Amino acid sequence: MLTKVDIDQMLQTGTSEVRxxxxxxxxxxxxEYxxxxxxxxxxxxxxxxSVPPSAQxxxxxxxxxxxxxxxxxxGEEPAGLDEIISRALR
Known part of the structure; x- marks a missing residue:
């Protein structure tokens, strides 16, 4: 579980992205923090x-x-984002 305390610790180490x-x-x-x-x-x-970048x-x-x-x-990828963008660009 990722908490506010974890985010504080990451900020102290210069982390700007969490996978x-x-x-x-x-x-x-x-x-939110x-x-x-x-x-x-x-x-x-x-x-x-699961799919290598060259196959995407x-x-x-x-x-x-x-x-x-x-x-x-x-700050995150919404579900179905690629499909929504695809429909919007048609």
């Missing part, structure tokens, strides 16, 4: 890890830019 594993739990306070302090919480993505479909530069901006603004 979450499958089943990791982040308290609501820790999520991390976002307020610019710590990016990167959710576990089994699809991205190439994204259009605009889609990639939008995806990065959304994740940066929210």
């Amino acid at each position: 979450l594993g499958p089943g990791d739990i982040v308290t609501a306070l820790a999520r 991390a976002l307020d302090r610019g710590v990016r919480l990167v959710p576990h993505s089994s699809q991205a890890e 479909p190439a994204q259009a530069p605009l889609a990639t830019e939008i995806r990065s901006a959304v994740i940066s603004a929210l």
